[in-house]
Amino acid sequence: MNDDRINIKTPEYVSLQFQIAGLGSRTAAYIIDQLILMAFNIAIVIIFLIISIGQPDLLFFLDLHSYLIAIIIIGIFFINWGYFFAFEYFSGGTTPGKRMMGIRVIQENGHSITLLSSFIRNLLRIIDSLPAGYFLGIMMIFFHSKHKRIGDLVAGSIVVHERKTNRKNKLSPIEKEIQARGLSKNDLVIDEWALKSINMKDWKLIQTYSNRFLQLPKSEKENLTKQIAGILLPKLGLEMEENIQEVEDKLLIIYLILKDDWEFEL
Incomplete structure (x- = not known):
């Protein structure tokens, strides 16, 4: 089952291959x-005990005690559900x-998981945990061809392995160029919600641009830079600079930022 792979064709007609995460890696991630x-739950109980101890008025303590128990139960539920x-x-x-464990949840079409899908798949953990010990979810993951539990089936999500290229001592040509320009991810501040608007088509666009960056003639590179900047910069809430090198720098920094979430070696 560790060799299970799935081919996904995105709405942008990009074909991707993913290795599906099986029961072992998902169980280990869940245990962690x-x-x-x-640890959070124990901390909440300890805080409750500290508040409860030493109440001088018994009747007041009993009232406070019942309210605190109700608050703690609700709080623990939302922490445990909201965490995922x-x-x-x-x-x-x-x-x-x-x-x-090197795994992540994505949409079945290859895109990042949406707010609604995340809400649904985690709400249905309640069903997957039946009758006890996550039994139903474990059985579904083990026997389903794509290792999906009920939450994944309803939300249209899938859990896959990610393997980022390990090149600590060997930089690619574009990474050397970025380093030579003294650029880093911290040079641009992009709103988290703007990053969520990026899709697979946008990533393929900036990835192709970066891979071809050093091979393109100057005039063609400038035209391509302006075209791609005109598409991506407004989407990310960034302004178009007049200096073409500054525009190039922005696009290369965007590539660095997106690479961590979108570049898989599968």
């Missing part, structure tokens, strides 16, 4: 996330556990 949540929902949406389909 549960250990993190357990928030991390998966705002961290590009990963949680701390998934990131450690």
Whole structure:
């Protein structure tokens, strides 16, 4: 099952191949996330005990005690549910556990997981955990051809492996050019919501531009830079500079920023 792969054709007619995450890696990621949540839950209980101890008025303590229990139960539910929902949406389909195991959730069409899909797949954890110990979810992941649990089926999501290229000691030509220009991801501040508007077509556009950047003649490079900047910069809330090198720098920084979330070696 570790060799299971799936070919996805995106709405932009780009063919992608992903390795599906199986039961082992997903279980390990889930255990890591549960250990993190357990620490939060224990901290909440400890805070509750600290507040409860030493109340001078018994009747007041009993009233406070019942309210606190209700608040704690609601709080723990939202923390345990919201943890997966928030991390998966705002961290590009990963949680701390998934990131450690090198897996992430994506849409079945190859795009990043949407707000609605993240909401649905995590709300349905309640069903996947039935009758106990996540039994139904485990059985679904094990037997389903794409290792989907019920939440994935309804949300139209899939969990895949990601393998980022390990090139700590060997930079690609475009990375050397970016380094020579003294550029880094911190040179541009892009709103998180603007980054969410980027799709696979946009990524392929900036990736192709960066890969061809050093091979293009000057005039062709300038024209291509203006065309791509005209598409991507407004989408990311960035202004078009008059100096063509400054525009190039912006596009190369955008490439650096997007590469972490979109570049897979599968």
